[in-house]
Structures are given as C-alpha cells and as structure tokens.
Amino acid sequence: MSQSKQSVGAPLLEITNLKKHYPIYGGIFRRQIGSVKAVDNLTLTLQQGETVGLVGESGCGKSTAGRTILRLTDPTEGSIRFEGQDVTSIRGEKLRQLRQNMQMVFQDPFASLNPKMMVGHIVSEPIRNYNRIQEKALTEETMQLLERVGLPAEAYYKYPHEFSGGQRQRIGIARSLALKPKLIVADEPVSALDVSVQSQVLNLLQDLQDDFKLTYLFIAHDLSVVKHISNRIGVMYLGSLVEIAATDSMYRSPLHPYTQALISAIPVPDPLKRKERIVLQGDVPSPANPPTGCAFHPRCVHATAICREVRPQLHQAAPGHQVACHLYTT
Amino acid sequence: MLPVHPQRSTSPWRLAFAEFRKNKLAITSVIFLFFVTALCILAPWLTSWDPVKINIRFINKGPSAEHWLGTDKGGRDIVARLLYGGRTTLWICFSISLIVTSLGTLVGSIAGYFGGRVDSWLMRFTDLVLIFPFLVFVIVLKAIFPDTGISIFIIVVSILGWGGTARLVRSKILAEKENEYVLAAVSIGCKPSIIIMKHLLPNVITTIIVQAILIVAGMITVETGLSYLGFGVPANIPSWGNMMSDAISPEVIKNQWWVWLPSGILITATILAINFLGEGMKDAFNTKK
Missing domain, CATH: 3.40.50.300 (P-loop containing nucleotide triphosphate hydrolases)
Known part of the structure; x- marks a missing residue:
C-alpha cells in the first residue's frame, strides 16, 4: 500500500x-x-x-x-x-x-453510461463516493476532467444521449480518471x-x-x-x-x-x-x-x-x- | 469559474413530457382527473347538503332545483354524496397504490439486484402473498370485525396487493442490471443501496409509475366492488362503492336512475381516464428520442 x-x-x-x-x-x-x-x-x-x-x-x-x-x-x-x-x-x-x-474503461460507450444521469454527475460520482468535497469544488474539478479528455466544460449539463460514441467513450475515460x-x-x-x-x-x-x-x-x-x-x-x-x-x-x-x-x-x-x-x-x-x-x-x-x-x-x-x-x- | 450553464439541456424526462403533450386523449384524461379530484377535495365548499344525515322528508326524490341529481333512500343529496364519496374512494385508492408501489418496489429491487438466495427467499414470500385468497380473507375479516374503518381497509388491501408490483420491479431490475453502467457503478465504488436508488430505479421508474397509476384504477374497482357487496367501506361513510350498493334492488334500477347512474358514470369515466393516462405515459416513456 x-x-x-x-x-x-x-x-x-x-x-x-x-x-x-x-x-x-x-x-x-x-x-x-x-x-x-x-x-x-x-x-x-x-x-x-x-x-x-x-x-x-x-x-x-x-x-x-x-x-x-x-x-x-x-x-x-x-x-x-x-x-x-x-x-x-x-x-x-x-x-x-x-x-x-483500479478502474475500468468499458467496451460499449452506449451501455456503460447511465442514460438518466447528467454527464457531470456521471463523471463526479466516483469522487463523491470516496470524498467529502464541496459541491463547487467538485463541479470545477469535474469540468477540468471533461476538458482534459477533450470535451467542453458545458458537457457537464448534458445527458449521454446527446453525444456520439467517441465522445461517450471520452466521458467513460473521464469517469475512470476521476479517482486518479x-x-x-x-x-x-x-x-x-x-x-x-x-x-x-x-x-x-x-x-x-x-x-x-x-x-x-x-x-x-x-x-x-x-x-x-x-x-x-x-x-x-x-x-x-x-x-x-x-x-x-x-x-x-x-x-x-x-x-x-x-x-x-x-x-x-x-x-x-x-x-x-x-x-x-x-x-x-x-x-x-x-x-x-x-x-x-x-x-x-x-x-x-x-x-x-x-x-x-x-x-x-x-x-x-x-x-x-x-x-x-x- | 462556472460557465453560464445553458438551459439544463434535454433530459430524458423532458423528452418524455414533450411526447406526452402530443397525446390528446391522455391530456384530456389528466384534465378530467384533475377536475374530479379538485371537486371532491373542495366538497365542503361546493355543497351545503350533508352527505350522511338522513332526511326523511326528501326520500327518493328525483332531480330538482334543490337537489340537482335527486336524493337517495335516506333523503341525502346525490351530488353531495358523489363529492364526499369521491373523497373517500380516491383517498383509499391513492393510498393503497402508494403503499403497494413502495412495498413492491422495495422487495422487487432488493430481490432483483442481489439475486441468488435473497432473491429466492423474497420471491417465495411474494408468491405466498400472491396466492393468498384475497376475497375470502376480506370477507372473513369483515365478518369477524364488522366495525373496521377505512384505514384497516387500506392496510389489508395493501398488504395483500404488492406481489404483482414486486414481481414486475424484480424482472425490470434483473434486465436493467445487465447493463455495463451497473458494473461501472460497482467499479467506481458505489454501495448497493446507491446502485439501486441512483442507477437502477431511475431507469425502471417509468414502468413503476405506469403500474402505480393502473393500480389506482384497479383499486377503484376493488373498492366499489367490495363496498357494493358490503365488505368494503363501512356503510355509514359515503363512497362511490357504497352509492352503487343502493342499486342492489331491481326496484331502484328500474325506477330511480338518479340513484345509481351518476355514480356509475363517474366511476367508469374515472377508471377510463386513469387507464388512458397510464397508457399515454407508457407510450411517452417508451418513445426513443
């Protein structure tokens, strides 16, 4: 450890x-x-x-x-x-x-994102699961992550169905990176x-x-x-x-x-x-x-x-x- | 730096709502149900007649300026009884639907998510509830305790009624949990309770809502049916079912249409409207963007 x-x-x-x-x-x-x-x-x-x-x-x-x-x-x-x-x-x-x-990036970018959740919440969920973190700091960190994987920060407020396969895979990658x-x-x-x-x-x-x-x-x-x-x-x-x-x-x-x-x-x-x-x-x-x-x-x-x-x-x-x-x- | 967030973009819920608004029948049903519910809730302000007190001077009178839909065998105003009766009936049916749906969702989602031994125990228990002879039980209960009130009625029907919902929810969860996003939720450290509430239920909630709405309609049938037979709501409390039970004698059916026809029409229309609403929601939720 x-x-x-x-x-x-x-x-x-x-x-x-x-x-x-x-x-x-x-x-x-x-x-x-x-x-x-x-x-x-x-x-x-x-x-x-x-x-x-x-x-x-x-x-x-x-x-x-x-x-x-x-x-x-x-x-x-x-x-x-x-x-x-x-x-x-x-x-x-x-x-x-x-x-x-240890995290995973999944094969199917359509099935691996919860369709009912906002992208921002999908990406920030891992952090939320382990850390007590202020809402505002969390939002900012999530937006940075989204930008790091090549998505606009506004993607935070969208839903998975509004993205293409490649973009969804980027969302999945951002989620797996969230916990470093x-x-x-x-x-x-x-x-x-x-x-x-x-x-x-x-x-x-x-x-x-x-x-x-x-x-x-x-x-x-x-x-x-x-x-x-x-x-x-x-x-x-x-x-x-x-x-x-x-x-x-x-x-x-x-x-x-x-x-x-x-x-x-x-x-x-x-x-x-x-x-x-x-x-x-x-x-x-x-x-x-x-x-x-x-x-x-x-x-x-x-x-x-x-x-x-x-x-x-x-x-x-x-x-x-x-x-x-x-x-x-x- | 939070960017100005654009209109919280098209959530799946918005899409479904947009779809629902196109369905004229369903919208009409919603408006109708809204009116019926509002009228029933506002009953004390809408009519000055007492729905319970017997008035010997007005027994079995036809419609008049004073009593728009006449009076029944106790001399009570039919309109007042319809409104107050609706209060009872709708309250009973909504409560039962709420309890049944909560219990069914709880049991069904736990069984579906955990599977294995938990699933088989919970489902055997559900089967036990489902095979319970409902009608016989209610009649016997009523025979032993003739003075049971409305809340006992609600509890008994709810406790015997959640089996179907539990099975439905379980099967939906079983199918839904095969999606990779559930595995993803495990891998990012979600606890089972979070996975069920945040990931699985939002994706099956539409089915549950539709089912809950159809249960309301079903429970109106149960209430009116049991009350008609005298095993439902106590006879001294006005309810749509108790009003129907006045029509138990052929004399009334033949000569006093105003005693049973209004409640009959109202019950039928309400059940139909609820079903149209349920169907409309089902269609709206199932449309692919």
Missing part, C-alpha cells in the same frame, strides 16, 4: 494461475455437470507505468480476465496481488477502498468506435498515461490497435496465455502458431505488398469442453502426439519472450 513498502521495480499487479469457471447446471436435480472455463490459468505481471495488451478472438476470456482482475467477478482460483497486497479474496469495505486504485487510479483496465475501449475516432481515443489514452502515471491493461481483439499502444502483448487462447512478449519482438518473430496466424491476418494497406496469410482451420473449441493437451492442437498444423496429451506451460523462449508451445521445448 504505502510507497515505502514498495521496492523499486516491484510489479503493480501480479496475477498467478488465475481461474474463472462458470458452473453449468443440468439434469432434473440441477446439479453441476460441468463448467465453462472462461479464464484458465492466467499468469501475468504488470509493471508500474507500462501498457500490456491482451489480445485474442471473441470468447477467449479476455474480458472476463479483465473483470476478474478488478474483482468485478470473483475468481475461482489463483491469486491477484496489487502493489504486493493479496486482493484475491478481500470483500466489503476493504474491496471498495481498493477500487479507488494507478491501474486502468481498458476493455476493448475503441472496438465500438469508427476507425477515424479510434486513433483519437488511443492518442488520448496515451497522453493520459504520461500525465497521470497510469498503468494500462489494454484488452483488444485487433492486433493493429494494441501494437500502437502497448509495451508488451499477451496473446490469449481459450482462457490462458499462449505467448507474451515485448511488442517489437512479438511482431517481428511471433513464435506460437496461433500468434503467427493472427499476425498474418493483419491487413496491410498496400496493394502491391502481398503476404502469405495463414488461415486457421476449424473453430474455437468450447471452453466448457476444451481439448486435452494443448488447447490449440486441433487447429495447429504442427501438432504432434505430445500436443494432444500434455498441456504446454509458458516458458522463456527468448529474453523477455515467453511462449506456451511444445515446438520450442527442447
């Missing part, structure tokens, strides 16, 4: 073997007959001030991971340490106090926006990171978006990380066959430059019934006998480059 306890370079957030399983009930007695393994053995460390991108296709558990890390849903197993403090199972007022330090948090989990913050607006919002997020000394966990399904903003990128498949590396290293030499396929799918805005596209066969398996061994083996062209039987663990394949694949174990 306190600054002194935290040694230099100690991670802001440490997630170890995080699991989030949703039970499936069935049969006449509504007994648990299985579970959807939305997040399965996620291990991730965030250093102070860095941006880690988390990518993967729909349904791979990125959003659930983000929400579990912020304790918006309870983890099934594993541990979450924030600034060295174990926050995996704190609850009640303690958890509420912790929330000041240390960590922001951005759950696909630009995927609902027009491409032209996406870059504006991304640039805003980057500017804010410098100003407010923020650490981002940036969740996305679009590799080109994450490339722009992240220091490190983690690739998720069926609830767990298959590869994590510094952004350059990841794009220059992706190791995992799944990452290679993803990167080959990034469109290149140059008609003369043709590159070979790896097209994956089959669909993502159900997280309720994942394949044995490596979760990716049914779709992998390099799969061998060991892939079908043993689940690969993340290991160092190059400095700062970790991958969970049997191809790189010797």
